Structure formats: C-alpha cells, structure tokens
Amino acid sequence: MKFAVIVALMCVLSPPVSADSGTRHTNIKCEIQDESFAEVNVCRLKILGRGIIGANVHLKIKKLPVKTVKVNFSVWKKLSGYHPFLFNTTVDLCHNIKHPNPSNVFYYFYGALKPFLNVNHSCPINHDLILKDFVLDDMMFSLVPVPKGNYMFDIKLWANGAWRATIFSYLDIKVDKTL
Structure with missing residues (x-):
C-alpha cells in the first residue's frame, strides 16, 4: 500500500516528461583545411545508452x-537554412585556459567540453586533440536559455597562424522549461 501511495505522489508531483524534451546531437562533421598539419582519425557520434x-x-x-x-565559435539556428544566431566570437585558447574569463561566452562553452577534452593546459600543445563521449545536457543551456530548435555550432581552429580545421556540430534543443 505504501509503495502505491509513493508512486502516485511521484506521478502527481513530478513535472511532465514529453518525448521531445531534452537536447541531443544529431550530426557532426570535421573538415581539415591543411592536411599536412592534421588529419581526422575520428569524427562521429556514438550511442552510449538509451537516448544518450x-x-x-x-x-x-x-x-x-x-x-x-x-578558436572561432559561432552558433547558427535552422530556419529556412542555417542563419547566424546569438554570437560569433574568436578567442585565444592558450590565453583563455591560462586566464579564464567568466564574462566571455567561450568560458561556458569550454567549461562544458573540459571533462571530455584532453586540452586542459595552456600552450604549447604537444599531442593530438581528442574529444571523447561529449554528451549534451539540458543544464548546459540553463545559463543561456535558447528557444527550441535545430542548431549548428561552427568551430574553426587556427593553429600557428593559419586556419587548420572546422568542426560542425548539429544539435536539437528541445528544453521545455529553463531553470
């Protein structure tokens, strides 16, 4: 009897969960502009679990x-094609790692990536760049609430004074309620 009461209370008190709530990756593409400088070993999405x-x-x-x-980081929203949305910023990664600035939007972007990225030190960088199992979370968009929709993150990488690579990350943001 107690179990039935607890389940009934949880159903009444918990917020409704719709099938289209949440955020998720939909595609990722990597392009190398200078193949003598770098190559793409992996650029893909991986299913880590149910809905993850x-x-x-x-x-x-x-x-x-x-x-x-x-790093040039820009956000594009899909309307009738992709159009610039919110911001387009270029930052010196080496400087920002050494001197983090919470007033820069890149600070939050890098903070979300940091647990999944092997670049957690300033320059020089003497190894490959690896992003492993980066999962989007609804909480990532609580500080910068954005409307529901399809988005593209365009990330351009300049290294040693030249444009070397571009990463296009496509995602759906379907957060019903911002915190």
Whole structure:
C-alpha cells in the first residue's frame, strides 16, 4: 500500500516528461583545411545508452608543437537554412585556459567540453586533440536559455597562424522549461 501511495505522489508531483524534451546531437562533421598539419582519425557520434549520444573527435596533429591556438565559435539556428544566431566570437585558447574569463561566452562553452577534452593546459600543445563521449545536457543551456530548435555550432581552429580545421556540430534543443 505504501509503495502505491509513493508512486502516485511521484506521478502527481513530478513535472511532465514529453518525448521531445531534452537536447541531443544529431550530426557532426570535421573538415581539415591543411592536411599536412592534421588529419581526422575520428569524427562521429556514438550511442552510449538509451537516448544518450556522445560526440567523438580525434584530430591527429602532424606538426608539433602547436604554439598558438585561436578558436572561432559561432552558433547558427535552422530556419529556412542555417542563419547566424546569438554570437560569433574568436578567442585565444592558450590565453583563455591560462586566464579564464567568466564574462566571455567561450568560458561556458569550454567549461562544458573540459571533462571530455584532453586540452586542459595552456600552450604549447604537444599531442593530438581528442574529444571523447561529449554528451549534451539540458543544464548546459540553463545559463543561456535558447528557444527550441535545430542548431549548428561552427568551430574553426587556427593553429600557428593559419586556419587548420572546422568542426560542425548539429544539435536539437528541445528544453521545455529553463531553470
């Protein structure tokens, strides 16, 4: 009897869960502009569990060490095609790792990636770049609430003064309620 009462209370008190709530990766593409500098070993999504999709990227760097890295990060929203949305910012990755700035949107982007990324130190970088099993979470969008929709993150990487790679990450944001 107690179990039935507890289940009934949980059903009444918990917020409704719809099939289209949540965030998820839908696609990922990696392009190398300078194949003498780097190559893509892995660029794919992987199903980690029921409804859990992880992004995996492994860029093999052929010319080490990488002394300077700049990242251009832009968000695009799908309307009738992809259109610029919210921000387009370029940051010096080496400087931002050494001197984090919470007033820069890149601070939150890098903070979400950091547990899944092997770049957690400043320059020079003497190894491959690996993003392993990066899973989107609804809480990632609680500080910057965005409307439901399909989005593309366009991430351009400059290394040692030249544009080397672009990563396109496609995702659906279907958060019903922002916190």
